[in-house]
Amino acid sequence: xxxxxxxxxxxxxxxxxxxxxxxxxxxxxxxxxxxxxxxxxxxxxxxxxxxxxxxxxxxxxxxxxxxxxxxxxxxxxxxxxxxxxxxxxxxxxxxxxxxxxxxxxxxxxxxxxxxxxxxxxxxxxxxxxxxxxxxxxxxxxxxxxxxxxxxxxxxxxxxxxxxxxxxxxxxxxxxxxxxxxxxxxxxxxxxxxxxxxxxxxxxxxxxxxxxxxxxxxxxxxxxxxxxxxxxxxxxxxxxxxxxxxxxxxxxxxxxxxxxxxxxxxxxxxxxxxxxxxxxxxxxxxx
Amino acid sequence: xxxxxxxxxxxxxxxxxxxxxxxxxxxxxxxxxxxxxxxxxxxxxxxxxxxxxxxxxxxxxxxxxxxxxxxxxxxxxxxxxxxxxxxxxxxxxxxxxxxxxxxxxxxxxxxxxxxxxxxxxxxxxxxxxxxxxxxxxxxxxxxxxxxxxxxxxxxxxxxxxxxxxxxxxxxxxxxxxxxxxxxxxxxxxxxxxxxxxxxxxxxxxxxxxxxxxxxxxxxxxxxxxxxxxxxxxxxxxxxxxxxxxxxxxxxxxxxxxxxxxxxxxxxxxxxxxxxxxxxxxxxxxx
Numbered sequence: 001x002x003x004x005x006x007x008x009x010x011x012x013x014x015x016x017x018x019x020x021x022x023x024x025x026x027x028x029x030x031x032x033x034x035x036x037x038x039x040x041x042x043x044x045x046x047x048x049x050x051x052x053x054x055x056x057x058x059x060x061x062x063x064x065x066x067x068x069x070x071x072x073x074x075x076x077x078x079x080x081x082x083x084x085x086x087x088x089x090x091x092x093x094x095x096x097x098x099x100x101x102x103x104x105x106x107x108x109x110x111x112x113x114x115x116x117x118x119x120x121x122x123x124x125x126x127x128x129x130x131x132x133x134x135x136x137x138x139x140x141x142x143x144x145x146x147x148x149x150x151x152x153x154x155x156x157x158x159x160x161x162x163x164x165x166x167x168x169x170x171x172x173x174x175x176x177x178x179x180x181x182x183x184x185x186x187x188x189x190x191x192x193x194x195x196x197x198x199x200x201x202x203x204x205x206x207x208x209x210x211x212x213x214x215x216x217x218x219x220x221x222x223x224x225x226x227x228x229x230x231x232x233x234x235x236x237x238x239x240x241x242x243x244x245x246x247x248x249x250x251x252x253x254x255x256x257x258x259x260x261x262x263x264x265x266x267x268x269x270x271x272x273x274x275x276x277x278x279x280x281x282x283x284x285x286x
Numbered sequence: 287x288x289x290x291x292x293x294x295x296x297x298x299x300x301x302x303x304x305x306x307x308x309x310x311x312x313x314x315x316x317x318x319x320x321x322x323x324x325x326x327x328x329x330x331x332x333x334x335x336x337x338x339x340x341x342x343x344x345x346x347x348x349x350x351x352x353x354x355x356x357x358x359x360x361x362x363x364x365x366x367x368x369x370x371x372x373x374x375x376x377x378x379x380x381x382x383x384x385x386x387x388x389x390x391x392x393x394x395x396x397x398x399x400x401x402x403x404x405x406x407x408x409x410x411x412x413x414x415x416x417x418x419x420x421x422x423x424x425x426x427x428x429x430x431x432x433x434x435x436x437x438x439x440x441x442x443x444x445x446x447x448x449x450x451x452x453x454x455x456x457x458x459x460x461x462x463x464x465x466x467x468x469x470x471x472x473x474x475x476x477x478x479x480x481x482x483x484x485x486x487x488x489x490x491x492x493x494x495x496x497x498x499x500x501x502x503x504x505x506x507x508x509x510x511x512x513x514x515x516x517x518x519x520x521x522x523x524x525x526x527x528x529x530x531x532x533x534x535x536x537x538x539x540x541x542x543x544x545x546x547x548x549x550x551x552x553x554x555x556x557x558x559x560x561x562x563x564x565x566x567x568x569x570x571x572x
Contacts, residue, residue: 010517010547012557066552067352231296261296266352271298 003138006031012072013038016065021134025126026088027119032061032131033083034139037075047143048080049284050135051277054127054162056153057187058105061085064152067266073277077285080142084131086154091120101187102194108182109158110207112195121195124207128162128169148172148280152269153234154179154187160209160224160245164216172283174225174276176269177232180245181210187239210241210248222252225279227272229262289424292317298358299324302351307420311412312374313405318347319369320421323361333429334366335570336421337563340413340437340444343473344391347371350438355556359563363571366428368421370413372440377406387473388480394468395444396493398481407481410493414448414455434458434566438555439520440465440473446495446510446531450502458569460511460562462555463518466531467496473525496527496534508538511565513558515548 003019010016014037023030037048051074053064061083065071074081087107093116096103107123136144149170151159156178163173182188183204196203205211216222228235228242235242246256262268289305296302300323309316323334337360339350347369351357360367373393374382379402382389393409422430435456437445442464449459468474469490482489491497502508514521514528521528532542548554 009549009551009553010515010545010557011553016553069355069358069556072355072556229296259296263295265295267295267297267302270355270358271296 001134003134011035011065012075014071014075016071023088023126023130025122025130026091028088028091030085030088030126032085033065034135035065035071035074035081035083036141037078037080039141047146048078048141049143049146049148050080050082051280051284052082052084052127052147052149052159054084054109054149054151054155054158055086056151056155057086058100059086059155060105063266064269067270068152068273069270070273070277073274077277077281079277079281079284082131082135084127087123088120093117093120102190106154106191108154108188108191108195108207109162110192110195113200113203114195114197117195123158124162127158128166146171146284148174148284150174150176150276150280151178152176153240153264156180156226157182157188157209161207161212163224164209164212165206167217172223172280174279175227176272176276177228177235177240177264178209178226178242178245179240180226181208181241183208183211184244185239185241210245213245213249213252213254216249216252220252222249222254224249224254225276226254226256227259227268227275228256229259229264229268231261232264232268234264287420289420297321298361300357300361302357309374309412309416311408311416312377314374314377316371316374316412318371318417319351320425321351321357321360321367321369322427323364323366325427333432334364334427335429335432335434336366336368337566337570338368338370338413338433338435338445340370340395340435340441341372342437342439342441343372343387345372345441346391349552350555353552353556354438355559356563359560363563363567365563365567365570368417370417373409374406379403379406388476392440392477394440394474394477394481394493395448396478396481399486399489400481400483403481409444410448413444414452432457432570434460434570436460436462436562436566437464438462439526439550442466442512443468443474443495447493447498449510450495450498451492453503458509458566460565461513462558462562463514463521463526463550464495464512464528464531465526466512467494467527469494469497470530471525471527496531499531499535499538499540502535502538506538508535508540510535510540511562512540512542513545513554513561514542515545515550515554517547518550518554520550
């Protein structure tokens with residue numbers, strides 16, 4: 001459904017809109033942020049390209065606009081940035097608030113199939129279909145033909161899988177410290193067991209970037225930019241496994257950069273936000 | 287006392303150090319952040335100039351490094367940034383946690399004189415004497431002769447008053463939405479009544495930027511950069527009164543910019559952080 005604009009906040013010459021709407025995918029109210037660069041924009045298109053930023057575990061759509069510092073770079077390139085939430089909230093699913101890495105704040109950008117979760121936990125459809133549909137309907141200044149996707153940690157998993165499952169729909173993909181092979185890490189195994197059931201391994205593979213990239217058209221390039229910090233404890237614990245994704249992608253052009261001494265926090269995201277927005281701009285702003 | 291380094295976080299090529307030490311001024315443990323740009327630094331000095339950022343009501347030293355976006359500009363100019371806390375914490379003063387605008391998180395950068403507060407609430411001495419003394423002792427790479435001061439809201443009041451009370455000690459001053467005339471606004475009146483007593487109006491004036499600037503040496507310039515958002519509700523409510531400061535400063539060179547549509551938040555600070563760090567760099571980096 002249409003968005004209610006709860007607030008407009010001036011930022012870097014553009015505007016951060018705090019939005020809320022009732023979602024048919026999650027059957028809950030969903031809050032998000034939309035950053036609009038100042039107009040006229042700095043590139044030749046008459047509409048504004050869109051970069052979707054998917055956040056990680058425990059986050060809402062508020063954390064990244066406050067701490068990620070994509071906005072000054074979005075202004076430079078004339079790109080809008082959408083910051084959705086990471087799960088339904090207040091869906092009244094039993095146990096949804098019991099874990100920080102499953103349920104609320106941890107929707108994993110999938111459509112759940114298990115009885116308990118499937119009525120509300122449909123973040124894949126929400127992000128990939130409902131949200132853009134409503135955004136382009138209400139904000140006609142946005143260019144529905146120029147959409148890129150990025151994200152952090154669980155949101156990096158979301159960005160990679162949503163991009164790979166929809167060839168041609170998104171013009172560019174990047175990720176900050178993504179969960180790159182969830183079927184082989186504790187976070188992913190916990191989430192997919194819960195949302196799909198332990199036995200439903202076919203469904204697991206459908207939302208695993210490393211599995212998906214194997215069937216990405218052979219010989220076709222996949223120019224993705226991925227940054228991972230070498231001091232990232234979750235990387236060290238084997239939750240991210242970007243090396244598996246890189247290996248599965250073979251020679252397709254995936255760029256994984258290991259950033260010396262960086263951790264998993266927004267201090268890491270903000271430090272490389274300029275590189276990522278600039279990377280997307282190559283595909284979105286021409 | 288010496289700082290314990292609790293964490294080192296990579297950020298924008300530099301390092302954010304999370305520090306903690308026992309303070310003789312406040313008789314409590316004080317936490318703060320110190321951002322060090324990468325070495326070698328980008329200007330000719332062999333030591334790193336320092337910019338002190340004083341935060342506003344309710345904040346700790348953590349908010350601005352996460353949300354204020356000074357660091358990339360500090361890297362650009364080769365400046366270190368210090369983010370102290372805004373009050374003692376856990377001093378066990380009766381009622382210290384009862385108000386968001388007085389007591390904890392609201393030290394107002396004064397040395398209290400009233401019985402209840404004077405043992406611990408000595409943020410003026412802490413910021414102006416103890417903290418720099420300890421910093422320059424432990425971090426020899428910092429340049430004790432090149433220090434600038436800035437801040438937000440209550441911290442803007444702190445920056446202006448500390449600068450004005452110590453001619454020559456700080457090379458530059460700026461402020462984001464400062465409480466510019468506390469003796470004439472509700473926040474300041476509440477704080478000064480509590481810390482100095484209602485009758486002690488002489489002491490009040492000693493910590494009022496608008497009063498202090500009147501006795502700033504006549505004909506001497508005071509190049510201060512002040513930004514205030516026109517959509518700042520605290521400005522509209524008369525808590526900031528930058529116009530009083532500007533008027534009292536006369537033709538001394540104070541620059542007050544009213545930024546159209548900006549509010550009081552870190553979205554405002556981050557948007558103009560580059561201008562402020564660049565302003566200080568003119569005085570600190572040569």
